[in-house]
Amino acid sequence: MSVETRRGTMTDTLQAPDVGAPRLAAYNARRIGFAAGVAAAAIMLLAIVLLRLLSGVMSLPEVVAEGLLMLLPGVLFSAVLDSLQHAAKPLFYLAVGIGILIVGGLFGRWYADRPGWGQVLRLVLGVWLVFGIGVYTILGAGLFGQHLQAGVLWHAVSLLIVIGVFGIALYHAYAALVHRALPSEPDHTRRLLLRNAAVGIVATVGAGSLWRLLSGEGASTFAAPPVASGTGALSAATPNPPPFDLKGLATEVTPAADFYTVSKNFIDPAVAVGGWRLKIGGLVDRPMELTYEQLTALPASEGYYTLMCISNEIGGDLWGNAYWRGVKLKYLLEQAGVHADAFKAVFSAADDYRDSVKLERALHPDALLAWEMNGEALKKEHGFPARLLIPGIYGMKNVKWLNGINIVADDFRGFWQNQGWDDAAPYQTESRIDVPRFRESIPVGPLSLAGVAYAGDRGIQSVEVSTDGGRTWQPAEVKPGLSPYSWQLWRADVQVDRSAKDVRVRATDGQGHPQTREVNPPFPSGATGYHTVTIAVA
CATH class of the missing domain: 2.60.40.650 (Immunoglobulin-like)
Known part of the structure; x- marks a missing residue:
């Protein structure tokens, strides 16, 4: 054997030994698959945000985040909240997003074993079924989101759309990365990429827009300015009277812009007047359904109410005082005719949040269902179109974006109570x-x-x-x-x-x-x- 032949054999052996060649190829393919999966998951997250903004309905990351919160011990959650304060929610959702990217990368590794449209189809259908049937159920949302307000149809279709976007993006990302690694391989996917991208965009935008149209959410978010009540209430801009006019002391009436906001949401709901209804049902003689116009036409009451978040630290700023206007909750419940065997009132919100109070709390003579704050219609962040103000109990019980009141005979426990937070929730001094x-x-x-x-x-x-x-x-x-x-x-x-x-x-x-x-x-x-x-x- 010649020296030249021996040198060639030695070079080939150093670059890619025969025994290791298949393993090395599989390793490279899976590494490329992981990168493609991460990129595809990032594109899917963009589609999720777009669909969330268009539809106003809870998205996959929010379902996952809320489900994980429900499973998280309350003591641990409180410790994290105490440490991170206002950064807790953004960091938590960031962690969920990173988790989705990692899971996308793992799916990409699996896809790399047999890349192609057949593998994409198996992946999309498999993940759709696993999440819709398994993950959603474990996290408390029910089969394909059956326990959520938008229902099974929306969550099944929207979940299929975003996972479909992931599958399409994975196919093209993997092909592009393989072509980059092996330039000699022809790239036939560019024209197909444009077509599939158009399909994904049309499906996402179309589904979100159609849902908003069918649910009546296409109307303007805000109602006409409310008529001034003429009660002579203090303006939020009014300075404190002497001797309480010290610089740095909180104003007696908190401006809406400075009033604390706390919610479980990544994106708070933007509820439109046209599609909003307040439904009162359960153990009542006369179930009711009120539009915003009908609600605000009811006999109005007004007054000053302070709200404080139960997660407020000693010396914290998660409390404020405002002048509110609305209808007495007792009046509404009396119109509906509550049954004698009723135990609790369960309140539902547009963001799928639910909480409850015992009936005697709901029938407090000054409990208010408010649509106005400091002389103006509620802002989105403060619960537009309507929110609760029940004297004596922490803010988590005073549900924002209210759209349902259900009177029940059992001891319903809400979102935070399932984590161990106090169900009665009376204010501490x-x-x-x-x-x-x-x-x-x-x-x-x-x-x-x-x-x-x-x-x-x-x-x-x-x-x-x-x-x-x-x-x-x-x-x-x-x-x-x-x-x-x-x-x-x-x-x-x-x-x-x-x-x-x-x-x-x-x-x-x-x-x-x-x-x-x-x-x-x-x-x-x-x-x-x-x-x-x-x-x-x-």
């Missing part, structure tokens, strides 16, 4: 220091403290402050609330010297019960403890 701010430099001498206090429908009897670590307490001046259900401003003028390291506050509710000193996290019944602000006295 809370007080907050707004002035001074954390680590603010304070000169020796007089110091003005100010903040807000709230105890739900129990009201606030007194507020006290301490500048010596809680050894002694001084009374604060407390402004009467704008209503029995609104927070109250307080102010205290004290003397501080260099020994003062912090200031703290505590309140006593209208029934004489002092604020809980023991520090507890928000889970499961709302945070407790005294708000303390560190200061630097110079």
